[in-house]
Amino acid sequence: IFIPQKGANNPSMDGILAGEHCGRCHDKVAFALWVCERCHSVPHEGSPDKWWGEKKNDRFGEISQQSMKQENK
Incomplete structure (x- = not known):
């Protein structure tokens, strides 16, 4: 999945969504x-502090707050 050498991996969201690098496991077994x-x-x-948001009306806040609540149980 990763080449064990500094600078040898260049993961991108496009690649991850295509199942490369982190995308091999995440959303499947991780x-x-x-x-x-x-x-x-x-x-x-x-970047702002806590860019994922504390407000439910921001772009990512509602999803991340739900995830954080589940992790804290």
């Missing part, structure tokens, strides 16, 4: 592919 904050939780320059 956590759902649509729980974005599991992989995209590290803020980068210009």
Whole structure:
């Protein structure tokens, strides 16, 4: 799935959705592919704190809040 060498893997969402790299397992035997904050939780320059949202009316907030509640049980 991954080449064990620094810089040898270039996973992208397009590739993951096509079943490459992380997409080989996620949404099949690992956590759902649509729980974005599991992989995209590290803020980068210009990204807001907790970009997945605390509000139910933002783009990702409702989904991620449901996922977080399930994980905390």
